[in-house]
Amino acid sequence: MLEVQNLSMRFGGLLAVDQVSLDVREHEIVAIIGPNGAGKTTVFNCMSGFYKPTGGKILFKGGEIQGKPDYKISRLGLVRTFQHVRLFSRMTVVENLLVAQHRHLNTNLLSGILNTPNYREKEQKSLDRAAYWLDRVGLTDMANREAGNLAYGQQRRLEIARCMVTEPELLMLDEPAAGLNPAETKDLNQLIISLKEDYNVSVVLIEHDMSLVMDISDRINVINQGRPLASGTPDEIRRNDDVIKAYLGEA
C-alpha cells in the first residue's frame, strides 16, 4: 500500500534521513523506532508532503507522491497526527471534527448560502460522523468545549478522531502515547488495534514506549542517526544485536 524507497532528506549540511526504506501493507501496523533525533518525524514530514525529500521515492497505492502538496496527499487517504498535539484550540471539539471533513469547500459555497437540501444532507452526514467518532473516543460530553481546554489525553484522542473522520486508508501517528499515563496508554493500545481490525486502516506509528510498540506492531523499522538499522517482526527486533547495542549505547 505504501512504499518508501531510499528516502533521503538533507537540511543544509545535515543528512537527517539517509536511504530509509519501508513498506506498509494493507491491514498492518508498522512501527518506526529509534533514539531521539534519529529522523523519524522527518520521515513522516516527507511522507505527508510537508518536506520535499531530497532523494528517493514514496509510492502510495501505486502512485508517486513525493513532492506533492500536503493537502493533496491527505486527500488521497494518508493522514497524520503530530508529535506535539496540533488542534484548532479555540474551536470546539465538534468543529475540529467538522473542519476535517471540509476538503472540497468551493463546491458548496453557493449551496451553503442558500442552504439547499443537498447541502443540509451533507452537513448532517458530517455531523453524524463526528458524533460517531466522539462517542468512539469517549469525548461526547466534551462536544461543545473548546478543544484547547481539554485534558492532554483527551486532546490526543481528539486528534486521532479528527484523522478518522476523514476516512483515511493509512494513518500516521507520531508518538501518540507521549505524555499519557499507563491507563490511557492501554486504552490507546486498544484503540489502535481496533482502527486496524474494525475500520480497516493501516497504521504507521512512531513511538518510544517499547511495550506499546512490541504489543501492537506487526513489523518494526529501526532508524538510527537517519540510517535504517534493522527491520522485522517484534521478536526479531528484540533479539537483534545492532538494535540492542544502539539502544544500550544510547542509555
Add this chain to the structure above:
Amino acid sequence: MAAHNLKHALFCAIVTLIISYPILGFNLASEGTTVTLEGAKTSTVVGVLLAAVIVFLFQLFRDTLMGSLRQLPAVNPLTNRKPMEQSKRLKLDSVLLTLMIIGALIWPFIASRGAVDLSTLVLIYIMLALGLNVVVGLAGLLDLGYVAFYAVGAYTFALLSQYYGVSFWFALPIGALLAALFGLVLGFPVLRLRGDYLAIVTLGFGEIIRILLNNMTNLTGGPNGIGGIPDPTLFGMEFGRRVKEEGNTSFHETFGIAYSGEHKVIFLYLIALVLAVITAIAIRRLMRMPVGRAWEALREDEIAAKSLGLNRTAVKLSAFTIGAFFAGFAGTVFASKQGFISPESFVFLESAIILAIVVLGGMGSQMGVILAAIAVTILPELAREFSEYRMLIFGAAMVLMMVWRPQGLLPMRRIHIELKKQE
C-alpha cells in the same frame, strides 16, 4: 520595590516635562518681520507642571491603581453569571436582534437630519468592519490596507457614473465585484506571508491604491476628486428637487408631497441599513459553513489544517475576496452618500479605524463589531466640543479599553452544535 517605583515615577515625570514644556511652554510671536520666542501664559506653565505631577503620582501608585482596575470585571455582575441555557439564549438573541432592526427602521423618522446622516456613516462602517472581521478576526490575516477595497468600490461608482452615466443600482454589484477581484489579485502575492510581514505588505497595497488614485489625474481627477456622483433612485424616482436624468420622475411629485431634502437622507440610510443587514446575515451564514470553519482552522493552526486536506491558497484567497467584496459594497454607498470623493477619504487612518473597530468589538464577534462601529463613529462626534482633543480622547478610550477588556466588547461566542445521541 518602593525605591524602584519612586525612581521610575520620577523618570516618567521628567520625560513628561521634557516633552511637553518646549511645545506648550513657549510661543512664537511675530513682530513685524522678526519672530521671537516668548514664554507662554502662566496658566499653561502651571498646567504642564500639574500634568507632570499627575504622571508622577500615577506611576508611583500604578500597581495599586491597575490592580483595582483589573478588579472591575469581577465587580461587573455579568462576568460571573452562569452561562445561560442554550435554547433560552438563542431566543433572547433573536428577540434582541428583532428589536434592534425595528429600532433602526424607526430611527430615521424620529431623528434629526444630521443624526440620520451620521447613522448612515455608522452603517457604512459596520459593513466595512464586518468585512474586515472576516479577514482579521476569522482568518487571522492582519490586513492594514483594507481601505483600498473601499476605495475601489467608491471609485468604481464615481467613474462609471461620470463616464457612462451608470446608476447606483448597477454600480453597486459592479463595485463590490471589482473590489472582490482586487482582493483576489492582491491576495496572491501575500499568500505566503504571515503576521507582521503580511501587515506591512497590505499596508503598502493600501497606499499604492491611494497614490495611484492621486496621480492618475486624467482618469480620477487626482487630488481634486470626483464630484456630482448621483444619488440612488427608487424605481426610477429621483430624490432631488428637479429630475436630472431624462425618463426619471421625482419622488415628491409622484407621491404628491412637498419636496424635502430629508427624503434623500432617509432613503440613503435605509439602503445602507438593508445592505448592512444583508452583509451581517451573509457573513453569519458563512461563519457556520465549511468555508467559515476553514478560515478559523487556518488561523488556529495552518499546519494541521493542511494536514487535513485544506487548500491554504483557496482558503486564504476566499477570505480576502469576500472581505473585499463587502468593502466594495460600503464604498459604493459612501460615494453616493458624499456625492464627492477624493483620495483624501481613503488614507491609512481609515484602515486603522476599521481595524480598531474589529479589535475593540472582539475579533470574530459580529455583535461586538457592530457595537464598536457605533461607538467609534459616534464618540468623536459627541466629543466635538473638545474638537482638537478628539483624537486624544479617542486614543485614551482605546488604551483604557484594551487594558480593561483586551478580548473586546463582546468576545466571540462559539456556536453550540447539537449532536444526535449514539445508540
